Amino acid sequence: MTSRQPDAQIRLIDDPGCQQMVGYRTEIDLATGDCEVTLDLGPQHLNRNGLLHGGIVATLMDVVCGNTASQHFDQQAHPPVVTVSLTLSYVAAVQAGRVRATAAAQGGGASLAYVSGALHGEDGTLLATASGVFKRIKR
16 A cells, blocks of 8 residues: 555544554555555553564454455455454564554455465564455354
8 A cells, every 4th residue: 555646545444442442543445455554653562572562463464454355355345354364473573663564365255365464664674474364254
């Protein structure tokens, strides 16, 4: 989503609960279906070593990959999904600034989507990668 056009239409996902507590922002580009999750780091996001907590990394990756899976199924309806599996690799640490998570659907079928994601620091440093499987659920 870094090459987003200035006039692009964006869907903001505003979920109660975890999003409100952690403070991340979720945007979906309606033209492309791309999802981006950003978080401005504060003391509440750091572990006892003063680094971004691994649980926050996992949360951001789950959110960006899950929303990407939802867009893979239907860009207009944005159907609900649940995480079947999520595998993370922690690559580098960060202490401050804004982090940005992006993801891409790698394939899938009518009910499962395979997604890969990446988390980058403000300077572009790769912080983590993820791969996940997400299941579309019917309500």
